[in-house]
Amino acid sequence: MTTVLIAIAALLALAAVFGAALGFASEKFKVEGDPIVDQIDALLPQTQCGQCGHPGCRPYAEAIAEGEEHNRCPPGGETTVEALADLLGREVLPLDDDGAEDAGEDRVAFIREDECIGCTKCIQACPVDAIVGAAKQMHTVIADECTGCDLCVEPCPVDCIDMLPRATTLATWSWDRPAGIGRRPEERIEVVNL
Amino acid sequence: MSLINAPSPHTRERTDTGAVMRRVILATLPGLAVLVWQFGAGVLFNVLWAAAVALAAEALFLRARGKPVGFYLRDGSALVTAVLLGLALPPTAPWWLTLIGVAFAIVVAKQLYGGLGMNPFNPAMVGYVLLLISFPVAMTQWIAPGQAPTLADSLALFLGQTPADAFSGATPLDTFRTWAGDAGALAEHGILQGVLAGRGWQWVNLAFLIGGLYLLARRVIGWHIPVAFLAGLGVPALIAHQIDAARFAGPLFHLFSGGAMLGAFFIATDPVSAATSRLGRFVQALLIGVLIWVIRTFGGYPDAVAFAVLLLNLAAPFIDYYTRPRAYGHKGARS
Amino acid sequence: MFGLFGKARPPAPVFDFPGGVHPPQHKGRSNGTPIQPGPLPAQLVLPLNMHLGAPAKPCVAEGDRVLKGEKIAEPVGAVSAALHAPTSGTVVAIGPRPIQHPSGMDALCIVMEPDGEDRWIERRPVADPAALGPDGLVALLREAGVAGLGGAGFPTAVKVTLGDQQRVEQLIINAVECEPYITADDRLMRERADEIAGGIRLLQYLLNPQHTLIGIEDNKPEAIAAMRAACAGSDMEVRVVPTKYPSGGEKQLIQLLTGKEVPSGALPAQCGVVCQNVGTAWAIKRAVHDGEPLIRRVTTVTGDAVARPGNYETLLGTPVRDLLRHAGVDGERLGRLVMGGPMMGFTLHDPAVPVVKTSNCLIAATLEELPEPPPEQACIRCGACAESCPASLLPQQLYWYAKSDDFERAQRHDLMDCIECGACAYVCPSHIPLVQYYRYAKGEIRHQAAEQLKADRARERFEARQARLEKEREEKEARRRARLEANRQKQAAAPAGDDRRLADLKKAVGKASSAYKAAVKAAKTAEAQETDNAAELRARADQLKAEADRLKAELRDAKAGAPAAGAPVPAPTDLLADLKKAVGEASGAYKAAVKAAKAAEAEGTDNAHDLRAKADTLKAEADRLKAELRDAKAANPGAVVKLAPTGKAQDNAPATGDATTSAPEADPEAAAKRQKRLKALKTAYNMAHKQYKEAHAALERTERDAGDDDRERLDALAAKVDKLKAKADHCRDALNALVEEAKADIRAHTGKDLKTLKLEAARAETALRQKADELARLRDTADADTLETLDGELRALDEEAQVARRALKQAVQEQGLVEDDQ
């Protein structure tokens, strides 16, 4: 009987000691992380397009932190969903993009300048101030700043804004992923007049 | 005119995985010959049957996984697994034993993990251990060396029938285990009195050593694994033997008994399930050797190559983590 | 003890690096003959980015005649190099051409046609470089376009410019040429060792190193001898390194000669080493001592498919095709065309690609020589790659991570330290294109980093914009408040009781009318979507409207009852404004109803009739209101005029004082009449036009089908068509005239054209929306006072928007007509 009691007492004592130690450690070595909203916001693509149903990425980050689904950002694509799932310890959900085919595609707005009437509506719509121009003067998009959010297309009264795929340049080109096991890493090119 | 558009490098060494595997199989031939000489044609039946089963199982599974069958079969890895397992099985093994072991090795230990290159464990050893645990009696029946049964008897054994004569006999490792500590009894057992080590088995191991040296010479394997393996086995044996020769067998006995050489040159060197870096492989093989000695000396099984290899396969990621080479331009290893 | 596993170190002076491979050399084929002059092609194509860094900027135009050595493109920015005409001739084009890039993309090139005279521009050799000083010398190198001839083409001027704190311990001249096939440097050293030594001396002058080491692989005994002879008696030291690929890699050579490792991510200069290619040293000498800019280089042309392999002194810009023909290429046997060495070069997609500053070799290989790569097999983790990696990486792990897109782990396994030497892929028994995997992964990593950067910038800009908008809002509010305050003080004289009552009433009216508006909107949406409760909503809206009207009436009465109480002006004004608003609303509602009805009719839905009826009622209501408004105006002739000067009025309806809207309203009858006529005309025209079209079509059909005997009928038809056309034209003319008239009217009244009106409307509406949002947001939090202010503001804005919208609508309607007509 006594042995049992001693055993229990010892266990309790151990539990108490370790518990205290753990508690102390967790206080002492607490990881001072960014607030979760900032962390989420850092993962969102900052396209500020509102396709998630929020006026910008940060509001969506706040909503996610409060429990909204983390798969509503089409510009971010699957990668963002995965990263968010990873951060939040949630499941990886299929992207909620209404089956849009160009989700995740990198696009840039282009104003056909001779058609622009200078109404400034696109300037007001652009969340990142990527359009320059003054009233009644032709407007133009700073391609480097444009996030491809589409928001300027709708308000344009003369429909002179197109969303174009961002072209690959020598600077942004990179090698394709090899075709994989069982394939030859080569192709044939026809060469004329040599 | 059409030109090739391919990424660099545009030239490559004329090696290929299939050739590597073929060399490995070639290198097992001396060992196979000696085994047949000592224990009869049963070994040959095992190997051939195992090869057939392995190819069939692999082809079936590749087809089921929707992979190009011919392309993958050509890498020869299934054949190597089958040959190694066939060599490790006792010559008295009936056909179904081999069938189960090989099928399990190919299907579960290899294909279910994603096929060649993805299996964390050495498939041949997984098959072997499965059989050892499931059919301990059938797996530990060996023939006394030099008393090879006739071809007919071997065939009968292979087909699962009991031939007229009984052929079972203890291996040197068994014998030593049974009589360890009793110097007199040990001296009485002729099987322990070979030139190098136990009778019969010493030649088997010698043959595998020769095959292994061929692999080393052809640079199919590096020296790190076999050397570390043999050192890990031999050094503790040497030390212990110095302390108590009656209780602990000598290093030569250990090195030339059981599956020591087969393990050192053919099994532990399986690159897929080994550690990654040279240092890692050295450490891993060393530990395999030590573990074999420990199990042989203190454990419940007479031989331990399979267990030791599998255990350290398990430890490979861990070993890799601590033995990552320091990359150029970096200070100290990081993870 | 672990030295066993990495490197065994023979004693200095040459260290070793881990890994490496020994591919067959194939050098004997091209190093036996002296350097020969290259061809003079029909066209030279000079890419503006021959070097690493920013592309040069052309300083010639199409059609310009240039002399040999004349500068044709300027360096742009710090890391860039100039470009010169390799011979005399004419610039025929500046445009995109295929260039030396594995992507196969085009880039901007200057294309020139040689005139065959090869006339030099005046050269200015520098006899005494020391007189120029280091800065002058660096500037000269930059102007001469000297860039690394060995590897990536890094502009030499940048490489020899040291930071203030930097000391160069070792200057390393890379003469290793470890790639198989290439012998350009080998021949250069054998034949021009003295010039190279001259170039090295210039480098020594610029860098002032403690040691100068020339690293040459031991498979070039003649070159070693030549260099030893040229360096005899100087402080340059030729060091022979064992033949092993990639000992010519910059980092590996540094390790070989000094035992130092360049820290990951750093430049060699940061550990006191500067590395230059022998070819570059030669180019430096030519640039300084002979005044020759970099316009030619020695290129090895080799491979089984050329008849005369060897080294050719090629003009930059010479298309590969011309060079190959010059060396006697056999097009039939050619299987692979590689620019650079077989280990790190890239296959060319087009023989029009030109030879550039970095093109050290051209391999025209047959299929037997460089066969097709076999298919990739599974990695068996054999470790051969790890043993051959000169950077001590674990290529099989990197491959695994790259393949599974696990870029983070790839980076943690030092993917970025891979020099893409290809040793791993060279030995891989499974024929895995490892280097391509690494390039792919590196590209993705860079891409992701760029995306991240962009996202950060977008976030910043977004936040800045938000802040700016916020500030603007605040400022506006501050102004509002100030004005409100002023009004309060003005009204302070008025009897408190009445004032309070008035204010309360006004607030009530505001609330009621905004509730009404919300309801209308809801109803409209509902109708548009044809939901069931549309009718219900509409009813509710009507109810609310009645309520609002009642309140308005009360307000009017109250105001009328207190004219003497200090606010005599607002009463009629407010009345007018209210009425106007009501008119606007009513007509808006009417129009919406008409639209809904039309839509319904078009789709043939059941409730079209109802909708139409409703529209009619609404119309009646609107007409009634309009009449009321007219009466009110008649009764208050001075109101409109009086409006502007009073502060109060401006507050409640700022735009009312504007001629924009009051003017067209001033003659509603005329407007209405015109509108009616317009409509009638439009219908007539449409009809006529349609008939004409139909008749025309019929005519054509008949013409096609009918024979001669139908002549008469055809003629009749034609006549009919003409008549109809005339009718349609007439209608259109009348219509146009009317529209013009209407437009002129608008302009006369408003002084603005359509676009401006549209803009104003849009602005007003945006402001309104924002205010409404703000109000909604603040409803729960802000105190009553703020709310009241906001409410007031909202109403004012609403008014403004209303007015602008109406003006626009008027105008747009006219425009709509015009648009329909065309």
Ligand code: SF4
């Ligand atoms: S959907 Fe658009 S606004 Fe929403 S988080 Fe994604 S990028 Fe940002």
Ligand code: SF4
């Ligand atoms: S320019 Fe248009 S597409 Fe680009 S960020 Fe601005 S609103 Fe979006």
Ligand code: SF4
């Ligand atoms: S050489 Fe090829 S097969 Fe061997 S480990 Fe490296 S990548 Fe895998």
Ligand code: SF4
């Ligand atoms: S290509 Fe990269 S990983 Fe491969 S051997 Fe060279 S440095 Fe190592």
